[in-house]
Amino acid sequence: MTTTERRPLTRERIIEAAVAFADEHGIDALSMRKLGQVLGVEAMSLYNHVAGKDDILDGMVQHLFAGIGPIDTAGDWKVTARAAATAAKNAFAAHEWAVPLISTRETTSEASFGIMDVMIGMLLADGYDPETAHHAWHVIASHVLGYAFQEANSVFGRRDDQAREEAEQLLREYGRIFPNLAAVATYLMECSHDEEFQYGLDIILSGIEARKPA
Amino acid sequence: MTTTERRPLTRERIIEAAVAFADEHGIDALSMRKLGQVLGVEAMSLYNHVAGKDDILDGMVQHLFAGIGPIDTAGDWKVTARAAATAAKNAFAAHEWAVPLISTRETTSEASFGIMDVMIGMLLADGYDPETAHHAWHVIASHVLGYAFQEANSVFGRRDDQAREEAEQLLREYGRIFPNLAAVATYLMECSHDEEFQYGLDIILSGIEARKPA
């Protein structure tokens, strides 16, 4: 439990440890005292490098957005949109705590504005009017957030052993009352999250393409 | 602060009060002690009617799903899907705490399975294969969750005075670095959430229609 790391404390190291702790024990279990323990230090020492717990949580959100990485704008807007959306979905779905955390904090960091600026810029350059470009942004953003939500936070999305067992239990329980649920049960249990995400993205990007003003 | 209501405590009344409290003060501020105070009772009395705080939070999620209401299946699958998706989005977007709360608790209640069963049943009856029906469910669900997220939890989504001011501040700050953001600023500030949601839903439902197997 007590790591014996003796590198000096920094904001980055604290946030890194917080991410690891939340991955393992869940974000609700994250406390200043436990985080200090992991870093081999008293809780109060953290305040020398960080403004408080809120600052740590902000840092974790920043960490999530940094995980999206730079966006390659070499192709056309559809290629860029697909790459950016997929990278964002993967960055969020990689941590169970990502969606709940983002949803209680402000998502409007420089990183998120940067992605938005690139995406809308490519649409405008391709001949879209600002209003349609704005619509397109919202639809894509909904898909990314909504799918990350489903992948990381529903029993059918998570693919650990415990989630599988719970999912099977639920399907047994509700399968008799809800026959149509039973009819798609195998897909719920076994669908590829990447294929599933791309399927919806295909629909959305084609729809946006079809709505390009003449 | 202390309401003088003297009706007997019940689970429903406690959950109702919790919803109202979270609406006003945010879900993080919700505690057993403060909830007791609102109900004119000591915190410990709540345990006579409720298993604990988790039980209250579960009740709040149940309350959200109940708010979606019964689904009218009189029209074709697209009409039903639009009605159900819109009702769900509105129920979730009505409370800032809805998305964060659902995202940390299990969403697989009888209510959510019921909606899913109806939707998939209509698609199957219309001639869709189970795999495509399952895809359709995921895409629609992402849009609902993702848009509720954006409407209730982003500065641009919320339409109270404080959010407007923060949004304008952010646009001033980042508008110079990100010109394409500035180009769509007025739409971000003033778009109709219902029209925006329907725009994306149009794309998604049309796309699903186009993928109906021959």
Added chain:
DNA sequence: ACCTGAACACCGTTCAAGT
């Protein structure tokens, strides 16, 4: 049967004291 007060094991955070 329902409510309460005191208590326990936890929180985040402040602050004076140490080195």
Added chain:
DNA sequence: ACCTGAACACCGTTCAAGT
């Protein structure tokens, strides 16, 4: 400059005691 111990105002929850 950085770390610490004690303290404060909060948590959720248990339990024996009241009515």
